[in-house]
Amino acid sequence: MRDVSVAGAAMTPFGKFLDTPLRSLAAQAVGGALEDAGLGPADVELAFFANATAGLITGQEMIRGETALRETGLLGIPIFNVENACASASSAFHLAWMAVASGQCETALVVGAEKMAHADRKRPFAALGAGIDLERRGDLETFVYGEDGTPGTGSLFMDIYALLAERYMERSGATERDFAQVAVKNHHHGALNPHAQYRDEVTVEEVLASRTISGPLKLLMCSPIGDGAAALVLRAGDGAVKVRGTALATGRDDDGPLAVERAAEKAYAQAGVGPGDVDVAEVHDAAAPAELQIYEELGLCGEGEGPAFLASGATMLGGRIPVNPSGGLLSKGHPVGATGCAQLVELTDQLRGRAGARQVQGARIALAENAGGFLGPDQAVACVTILEATG
Amino acid sequence: MRDVSVAGAAMTPFGKFLDTPLRSLAAQAVGGALEDAGLGPADVELAFFANATAGLITGQEMIRGETALRETGLLGIPIFNVENACASASSAFHLAWMAVASGQCETALVVGAEKMAHADRKRPFAALGAGIDLERRGDLETFVYGEDGTPGTGSLFMDIYALLAERYMERSGATERDFAQVAVKNHHHGALNPHAQYRDEVTVEEVLASRTISGPLKLLMCSPIGDGAAALVLRAGDGAVKVRGTALATGRDDDGPLAVERAAEKAYAQAGVGPGDVDVAEVHDAAAPAELQIYEELGLCGEGEGPAFLASGATMLGGRIPVNPSGGLLSKGHPVGATGCAQLVELTDQLRGRAGARQVQGARIALAENAGGFLGPDQAVACVTILEATG
Known part of the structure; x- marks a missing residue:
């Protein structure tokens, strides 16, 4: 190749x-x-x-x-x-x-x-509902709501994100405040991005006071329709931005590594780099808690360290590895079939020094993580792409 | 490669x-x-x-x-x-x-x-209706029905096939009887195929007597829902059946070669063969008249010679180049997203000598033509694949 x-x-x-x-x-x-x-x-x-x-x-x-x-x-x-x-x-x-x-x-x-x-306005939500295995909707509902099957918010998708967030809270000690802080960071970034759907800064209090969507998820922790x-x-051949790695994995039913983890492992191996080499990342923050889990799944920090990693400022603009400098799905927006390319447009601009007020200085290695659908607790598909500035 | x-x-x-x-x-x-x-x-x-x-x-x-x-x-x-x-x-x-x-x-x-x-039963027809450019449905209706916009059969897709059949009749002299003969041939082949949806022989009279769908198209000239x-x-590496060529083209608005013609030209060039080298073909007979036009578009016969080529028996089992030995879309059936692979399964079996009663003796080079959608008079996309027996 x-x-x-x-x-x-x-x-x-x-x-x-x-x-x-x-x-x-x-x-x-x-x-x-x-x-x-x-x-x-x-x-x-x-x-x-x-x-x-x-x-x-x-x-x-x-x-x-x-x-x-x-x-x-x-x-x-x-x-x-x-x-x-x-x-x-x-x-x-x-x-x-x-x-x-x-x-x-x-x-x-x-x-x-x-x-x-x-x-x-119901149509986009109905369409998003097709991101699960419809024939096994019952199994997924049992998984999310338990045997009693208490119905959720009407969006099984967001209820899955909420359940995964609750499980993550248990094993990492993450709080709703941590999740809110993800939204604050990404809105801060998005406010600097002329292409973002939402360009307003938000505070932790505003996020926590926004309408509850499902479990710990508040409205401002969820990516918008757009x-x-x-x-x-x-x-x-050679150019200013080179594709160093691109790998996909699909979800499985077993207890093995998640699709994101398997895609990341393959992409790192193809690129010949590790998490410590990444200077800037765009990740799939369809819901704010997911971003903390993705830090860990990509190896940007250790298991259970997501909240502390965020709190350290490492993933803010100016930190060691800014994550979602574009504003991410939360602030830049999430027209679902466009998102994977939008992440790579942002990273290409970052690697060419064209990201304006949200430029990550000296970025050389950039990583995008994009995921879709749910087959159960695992995403149906995940893709990790690694780009490098060669100029 | x-x-x-x-x-x-x-x-x-x-x-x-x-x-x-x-x-x-x-x-x-x-x-x-x-x-x-x-x-x-x-x-x-x-x-x-x-x-x-x-x-x-x-x-x-x-x-x-x-x-x-x-x-x-x-x-x-x-x-x-x-x-x-x-x-x-x-x-x-x-x-x-x-x-x-x-x-x-x-x-x-x-x-x-x-x-x-x-x-x-309306649902599959509604779904097939999405094979045109919905935003330009009006333009396409004007093209098919003229400025007065007399509504057709309800299936714009079949009305397009009917219009193309009428134009073909004008320029080639083809008759409804010729179209019926395509259905007779493909049903004869399909009767030999255990995987075919319809395994009954039909006569020219039966085809012509079947319900009118649109213009010259009768029910038995149209591929079924399935x-x-x-x-x-x-x-x-090497195997009994080698992929020699595979090429796609999409439709255009200009008067240049059709998508099928452009895809065929590329596939022949890649394979280093010409129409005269092809021993067996599966083509996209979504409607019977299309098969005659495809003969010409693939260069299996000259322009306007489709009816005579069919009448010669060349494309029947036992002829020089049997076309649609599987029964084609008309008789084998046309579950649309499966058809392109089903054509290649048939050709693989033909090249391995495993096609049973419908075996094309000594077939070495096989061609599949698969097309989809309409952007106007041209198919939205066409794909031509050429396989070779290497055993």
């Missing part, structure tokens, strides 16, 4: 854009990424289009990429529609990397685009 | 299996393909799962592969969900080939699985 570089990267602002079709969001991100790369549509040989919910949101169940990219000048080339729930875009990035690394093509494009905001797109152009 | 072989191939029977979940169909095909390859689930390093309609049929919009493969022992490895309408499975096959050819892995699995039959799954195991 040969070297692959990120030659261009761009994203739309994230937010709720009721009147903007998916195709417009996709075209804006693609146009930006091509311009950034100094290339035109005719230079792209393969495209991978990531989206998770269009079938249930707009009804465009099939040929999502062909329709969304119709006005970009890309039609004609092979387009692959890739889905892996909230990890759709990192999965698509992995395939685009493979296409270039293998010599199948010189230039590939990956786009993640999602439109979730809808006049019918729209957006992000795109990257991958090219063979 | 290194050599890639088909090490195992299997499919379920196609049919309407209202009480069989998608996971059972997928597991049956995967188990069969692994057994055929003499491998177990632990030998598979990557899996690609093709499906086109589950989001709208069962609601399982996300993590389709992770849920469908849950009982196969495959969970843990990377699983990519791939969609490209009726060409989903050949698109997934292409990516599995790329993964092995590139050295990314030694063994990859590709599964196409679809469950369309539903107690609510369920099924097909899987292939790809391995690095």
Whole structure:
């Protein structure tokens, strides 16, 4: 496999854009990424289009990429529609990397685009409900609510995050205040990001006083519904930002390592680096408590040390390894099929010194962790990507 | 890129299996393909799962592969969900080939699985309706029905096939009787295939007397709604069946070559063969008239010669190049996300001399053509795959 570089990267602002079709969001991100790369549509040989919910949101169940990219000048080339729930875009990035690394093509494009905001506000939540194994919904409900099956909030997804947060509190001593502190940090970062859906600072008290969603989860600890797109152009050879590792794993029923842990182990091995080498990370804080667990799963700190690691300031801008300098899913937003690419756009900008007020000084190695769906206590799929500044 | 072989191939029977979940169909095909390859689930390093309609049929919009493969022992490895309408499975096959050819892995699995039959009989037709660009449905209706916009049969998809058939009749002189003859041929083949959804011979008179669907299209000229799954195991190195070419193209708005023509040109070039070298083909006869057009688009005969080529018997079993010996989509059935893999399972069996009563004697080079969706008069995506017997 040969070297692959990120030659261009761009994203739309994230937010709720009721009147903007998916195709417009996709075209804006693609146009930006091509311009950034100094290339035109005719230079792209393969495209991978990531989206998770269009079938249930707009009804465009099939040929999502062909329709969304119709006005970009890309039609004609092979387009692959890739889905892996909230990890759709990192999965698509992995395939685009493979296409270039293998010599199948010189230039590939990956786009993640999602439109979730809808006049019918129940629709995005219903769509997100398809991130579990529907045939085994009963098993999952028993796992989350116990044999008595007390119904939860209506969002089984958020109830799973809440249960995992409670278990994490038991084994690490984490408190709701720690979770709130994650939201405070990520909103602080997001306030510096012109693409973020929410650009307001929040306090621990505000987070704790926000509406309870499920168990220890408050509204401001949960990523919002939103729209957006992000795109990257991958090219063979050297460039300012090199892909050092990209690995996926899917969830299992056994007691072995989680999908995130297995994906991280593979990505570190491929990159030839360890957690101590990472200068900046974007991780999948779909709910605030998850970020503390991910610190541990990625080996950024030891088991049970998540709260202390956060409290040390290590993961704040200015700390040893800023996590979610973009604002993360909590503040930047989480149009699910776009998120994996948006994380990599942020890291590419960080490695090129283009992150403005949220720049991590001297960042050389960057890591993205993106996960999706639940098969039980384990995420259905996790993807870890490692980039390096070569300039 | 290194050599890639088909090490195992299997499919379920196609049919309407209202009480069989998608996971059972997928597991049956995967188990069969692994057994055929003499491998177990632990030998598979990557899996690609093709499906086109589950989001709208069962609601399982996300993590389709992770849920469908849950009982196969495959969970843990990377699983990519791939969609490209009726060409989903050949698109997934292409990516599995790329993964092995590139050295990314030694063994990859590709599964196409679809469950369309539903107690609510309107649901599969509604799902198929998502194979066009919904935002431009109006443009497409104007194209098909003219400015006055006389509504068609309710299935815009079949009305497009009908319009293309009418245009083809004008330029080639093809008649409804020619189209009926395609159905007669494919039902004759399908009657020899234990996996076919319909195993009854039909006569030209029966086809012409069947209910009118749209324009010149009669019921027996249209592929049926159905369920099924097909899987292939790809391995690095030499084997009895080698992948010689695999190419995709997407549809365009211009007057240039169609997606099928562009994909075929690339696949022939990659394989280093031409239409005259092909011994057996499976093509996308979603509607009977399409098969005649595909003969021409693949260069199996000259422009406008489709009807004469069919009438010559060349594409019947026993002819120079039998087309759709499996029965094709018309008789074997068309669970859309499974079709691309099912075509390749049939061709693998043909090249290994395992096709029983429908064996094409001495077949060495086999071609599959799989297409999906409509962006206008052109298919949204087309994929052509060329296999070779090396034994």
